[in-house]
Amino acid sequence: MSELVEAAVAASDLAQRRSGVAIRELSQETEFRAACDLLDRVWRPPAGSPLITMALLRGFEHSGSYVVGAYESDRLLGVCIGFLAKAGLHSHIAGVEARARGRTIGFALKVHQRAWSLERAITKVTWTYDPLVSRNAYFNLAKLGAVAQEYLPDFYGEMDDGVNKGQGSDRMLVGWDLTASAVAEGCLPPHHGAALPPDAVAGLDADANGLPVLGPLDAPCLTIRIPADIEALRAERPGAAQAWRSALRDTLGGLLAEGAAVTGFTRDGRYLVERKAEG
Template identity: 35%
Template sequence: MTGALTVRVLSGLTELSLTPPLARAIWGEDDGPEDPVLLQVLQRVGGLVAGALDPQGQVWAYLVGLPTARADTQHSHRLGVHPDVRRQGLGEQLKRFQQTWCLERDVTRVTWTFDPLLLANAHLNIHRLGAVAVAYLPNYYGAMAGINAGVPSDRFEVVWPLGGAHTHAPWPMGPAVDPLRDDLPADLPGALALCVPRDYYRLLREDPALALEWRQRSAPLFSRLFQAGHTLVDVDLSRGQYLFRRTAC
């Protein structure tokens, strides 16, 4: 990749046709990317397909946003960055582009899902953008291929209000819950910190059995927290921890 990347709406089938090979580079050769013609139709009916392009017109990251039954809400279906250009803030750039694009069209909130054990994704979604994880969806996509193969496709559902200031809640004192060795307390506190793996995709590649154990042991804890009225409101990247707080009635 040479030259600075520009984030903008992808235009026409020529540019949209660059997304399937990019999807396979991001999520694996077995991944089922979106059909470019379908993406063109999606744009026509009010959806968003944006990308980060180099001066030669190559797409290195992309985002797909779907219209929903609510006029004020878009659902963010895909966001991916090529492995060669990660850790450059492209994910956040695409989300901020989406934010501006939506607000210009009176769309005031965006929803999406993400893997509960992907710490870096959670940090972007929750800590930097100010989204809140409001639900836990066990095995939401069923059996998956590519880099997600081998474990249930559990997901957090996220809501991102696009207007207003984002503030970080104070973290509770005391040790965090480690799903591999701890259970949740019988009497759940209003705020609770919970540990997650530092790099779940690496764990899935190098120790699939441990990755599966993380999924199996964390699932009932996440489920109970959301059922009890907690939401995921912050992420500490350095400590590898999530902050859950009980939602006020």
């Protein structure tokens, strides 16, 4: 076993101990059904429309994809599912029981996924997340060291689960280079958000009413702000949440389409974006 793999396995073991869980691959029908039920409790899809089926999990597992659960004794508290893809592994979905949040179980699942992948000579993992959810942006970009690759407007079409209904399904595709030193360091605490460059210009900010305000987008270094809690905003002010979706799609989506790069995410909820130098 190479030093890289050994270090990844050790980091995974440490993350599991700190979270108080044991992560293992699922292989039995009862385990698959429990995983499906957990994901449905997290996302709350309409009755009769499960988020994912037992049969699909069986197919993923049997084909050698990533299907794991995080257990406290015999209680399933978290699930993470990924399938083999052209890039290596695509991490499709992960969820943690509401009562178990705040215990870094999601982090333990990702660190385990890294070790599992490296043990199989997979060096890159991709996944998508809602770019308006600040805690996920921070987790993915600042904590794990993933890199934003592409802004995908309305990627999944209209969604009717309790988390996404009525808000569109824009997603950010990220790539996780499992061999990068920054990623290896991110798998161990502490973690810090990106520092704000002194020459950064606000390309998207919030006004006194919490609504998006567009700024100039032609500066070399830009900040793109998102709400601190878009989920609460969706529940309390859905019109404002929709305004943020449109503004982020136009600014961040437009910048990435033009070749700009996301270089970090700050603790106070701003993407750092840099334009490529011409010439």
